[in-house]
Amino acid sequence: MAYAVQTEKLTKTFGDIVAVDGLDLRVDRGEIYGFLGPNGAGKTTTIRMLCGILEPTAGRGRVLGYDVVGQAEEIKKRIGYMSQKFSLYEDLTVAENVDFYASIYGLTGSLKDERAEEIYRTAGLAGRTGQLAGTLSGGQKQRLALGCALVHRPELLFLDEPTAGVDPASRRDFWGLLYELAAAGTTILVTTHYMDEAEHCNRLGFIYGGKLIAEGRPDALKAAAAAEVYKITPASVGDAYAALLRGLPGATVSILGNNVHVSGPGVDEAALARVLADAGVAYAVLERAAPNLEDLFVMFIGKEGRS
Numbered sequence: 001m002a003y004a005v006q007t008e009k010l011t012k013t014f015g016d017i018v019a020v021d022g023l024d025l026r027v028d029r030g031e032i033y034g035f036l037g038p039n040g041a042g043k044t045t046t047i048r049m050l051c052g053i054l055e056p057t058a059g060r061g062r063v064l065g066y067d068v069v070g071q072a073e074e075i076k077k078r079i080g081y082m083s084q085k086f087s088l089y090e091d092l093t094v095a096e097n098v099d100f101y102a103s104i105y106g107l108t109g110s111l112k113d114e115r116a117e118e119i120y121r122t123a124g125l126a127g128r129t130g131q132l133a134g135t136l137s138g139g140q141k142q143r144l145a146l147g148c149a150l151v152h153r154p155e156l157l158f159l160d161e162p163t164a165g166v167d168p169a170s171r172r173d174f175w176g177l178l179y180e181l182a183a184a185g186t187t188i189l190v191t192t193h194y195m196d197e198a199e200h201c202n203r204l205g206f207i208y209g210g211k212l213i214a215e216g217r218p219d220a221l222k223a224a225a226a227a228e229v230y231k232i233t234p235a236s237v238g239d240a241y242a243a244l245l246r247g248l249p250g251a252t253v254s255i256l257g258n259n260v261h262v263s264g265p266g267v268d269e270a271a272l273a274r275v276l277a278d279a280g281v282a283y284a285v286l287e288r289a290a291p292n293l294e295d296l297f298v299m300f301i302g303k304e305g306r307s
């Protein structure tokens, strides 16, 4: 059984909306796979199908060797799922939440107590077991939710934006826990909108419009983008954007805050300077930029559009 996750033309439609569109995904055992894409790309829908809680419209998927349609119960026993929106009961205490998840997986007696203690310890919540989950800080909630998703020692963990809204230090701690799990053999599929987190994955897949449009190791993807992305800080972002779109047909131009990012064939420092000078657009900075997630999205989406 080679892959932890393997799909063939996995598809989900909601009425006219094609949320997941013929997705072929392969995740190796023991790897941390970053599943990236803009809002509405189909990440959550894919994960819900892989967890066996949403039936595909077409195509097939196997998780840990089990079919997502016919063997959903086998899958649910062996995976952990931290959903994007809801995973803790805010009006239950820390201990009651752990108890609830433990009972779902049939843990009882001393085994249940041991696992609970372990969760409190790794989540830094020993001494807070009587506190209502709703009153925990964002970072504490994430760590408790992770602990609950792990209570039955799953082989495969689906994490849907597990660190959204959590501060950088807490995110680092959280990723420390993920590394330990991966080192112990747990396969992890994680979605994130943070570049620093994406860089911690073994492999990244970009999904857009329900399709996988790029895949590879983070350093390889970044190197491909770094060769092309330029960052300009102009006096007027709007003027620079318009001038670059007109002056460099075929380039990918996007506005990110006070900057304009440009990439694509024929784009270099000289060409950019010439186009901006011709259009009379003043700028403070023009430099090759370290690509961020938006740059990668924009670049891959641009390539998808051209092909």
Ligand SMILES: Nc1ncnc2c1ncn2[C@@H]1O[C@H](COP(=O)(O)OP(=O)(O)OP(=O)(O)O)[C@@H](O)[C@H]1O
Pocket: 014, 017, 018, 019, 037, 038, 039, 040, 041, 042, 043, 044, 045, 046, 084
């Ligand atoms: N139950 C549903 N009924 C109708 N449309 C749905 C349903 N669930 C998802 N969709 C649509 O499917 C598409 C993909 O949604 P999905 O939640 O999978 O995206 P996502 O990649 O997880 O986005 P985000 O980054 O915002 O979480 C969206 O257009 C969404 O509106």
Ligand SMILES: [Mg+2]
Pocket: 043, 044, 045, 084, 160
């Ligand atoms: Mg989502």
